[in-house]
Each structure stands twice: as C-alpha cells, then as structure tokens.
Amino acid sequence: MRIAFLMAPEGVEQVELTDPWSALADAGHEPVLVSTKPGHVQAFHHLDKADTFPVDAVVGQAEAESFDGLVLPGGVANPDFLRMDEKAVSFIHAFFRQGRPVAAICHAPWTLVEADVVRGRVLTSWPSLRTDITNAGGTWVDEQVRLDQGPNKLITSRKPDDLKAFDEAILAEFPGPDS
Template sequence: MRIAFLVAIEGIEQIELTEPWAAVGAAGGTPVLVSTEQGEVQAFHHLDKGDTFPVDQVVGDAKAEEFDGLVLPGGVANPDALRMDEKAVAFVKAFFDAGKPVAAICHAPWSLIEADVLRGRTLTSWPSLRTDITNAGGTWVDEQVKVCTGGPNTLITSRKPDDLKAFCETLVGEFGKSADEDGKGRA
C-alpha cells in the first residue's frame, strides 16, 4: 500500500503524523509525505515546535490515483492552511471521487469540509468542529474512532491524540481491506 499523508508546511500535530506513519510502515505500507511546498514541514507538540520532516511530493504534482489511501493529521494550523490551498483541497476531494479510503484526526476534518465531501457522512473530530461538520451536511458523533461507509469511500475519523491507538489500528485495517478489494493484496 502507498499512503499519502497530506500536511501544510507547518502546524502539524507531530504525534498525529508520526503514529499513523509508523502504523502504515509496520503494516508493510509505504507512507508518502505530501505538502504544499517542497523542503521540510514543521511539526508541533501542541503549541511548541517539534521536529521537521522532509516532503516527498508537492501536492500540485500528486494524484490520488498514485495512492491507496489518504491520512490527514491534525493540529489547528495545519488543516486551516490546507483548506486555503486549492490544490490541497482538490487532492482531498479526488480520494472521495475515486472511492479511496481517507483517515482524518482531530482538526483535520476542516480539509474535508472545504472539499465539500461530508454531506450524509457520519464522523468524529475535535469537539469544536461539531458545528462546522453539521453545517457541512455531516453528522458529528463523540466516539474514539468512527468508520463511515455511507458514501463513495470509507472515511475513518478520530477525535484527538488520546485516540491514536484505535485510529491507527482502524486505518491500517480499512486501508488493507481497500487494497484487497483492488487486488493489490494486504499491506
């Protein structure tokens, strides 16, 4: 499995990038860091600077067809910046249009709202996004992890870093199912 991790150039909640990244790698998949600019991205531990990570591919050059799934890490600034980038929004929407699984945690559903892909979907997030999700046509639930198959693709969401263990286990399982259905085998 080749999994895109879409992030802005800064403001990513580091653990929401590194834990799913490690889970994909441990399952035999290939995580690919996609961002809005070349170079490195700056992660954060809440409001304090964390590590930097090298960008593998710029979103303007990336295509959903190249990947088996998409992970959207949170952090407040990260998805807020992504939803202002037309190429990033189009990249997110392309996964839904192609029926490919998407996993989003914490504030990451802001990118989904901007891509206009939440009508009729049930998901969770950081609690402050509840009204935004509802206004975008989605149904918000307060659950550790929510898998929604009521749309063109599988959508996996979680609320916060405390949910990462369940989020990672679920996304690896769901991405593996999708790869099996595509005839690519399990990661």
C-alpha cells in the same frame, strides 16, 4: 500500498503524523509525505515547535491516483492552512471521487468540510469542529473513532489520546500491502 499523508508546511501535530505513519510502515505500507511546498514540514507538540520531516511530494504534482489511501493528520494550524490551498482541497476531493479510503484526526476534518465531502456522512473530530461539520451536512458524533462506509471508507478520530484506535481502524480498512 502507497498512502499519502497530506499536510501544510507547518502546524501539524507531530504525534498525529508519526503514530499512523509508523503503524502503516510497520504493516508494510509505503507512507509518503505530501505537502503544499517542497522542503520540510515543521511539526508541533500542541503549540511548541517539534521536529521537521522531509517532503516527498508536492500537491499539484502528486496525483491522488498514485496512492491507495489518504491520511490527514491534525493540529490546529495544519488543516486551516490546507483548506486555504485550492490544490490541497482538490487533492483531498479526488480521493473521494475515486472511492479511496481517507482517514482524518482531530482538526483535520476541517479540510473535509472545505472539500465538500461530509454531506450525508457520520464522523467525529475535535469537538470544536462539530458546528462546521453539521453546517456542511455531516453528522458529528463524540466517539473515539468512527468508520463511515459511504461511497468510500472514511475513518475519523477526535484527538491524540485516540491514536491507538485510529491506527487500528486505518490498518483494518486501508487496502493491505498485498491487495
């Protein structure tokens, strides 16, 4: 199954990209790096530059229909850049309209708030997003990983320390490669 990883050209927390990517690839999925611009994505280790990763597809040219699920890695800057990009927000919203599974970690739920898809949902995130999620009509919980079934599966997690549980939830809830 093809899984989109959406991120801005810079600001993604590297481990929140590479860890779920490896888990899905090892399970036989096809992860695809989707960004708002072609070229490469500059990842970070918190506030320090880390590695770069090649962009496979550009939002606006890539259609949500061609993917079986969406992963939104965090980092403080990454989701803030994405929520200011109308095409990125529309791409995220399309997964919810189509009932496809979405996973978001750390600060990535900011993009869910911007896409107006948290109303009536229960999710977790980095603690500083609590007020934003609540104001957008969601219920914020302080849990390692949270699965909200809703009209589509929404998997959220708080931080890099929760990646093992996040990866396990993604693998359990995203369609298997043979589905």
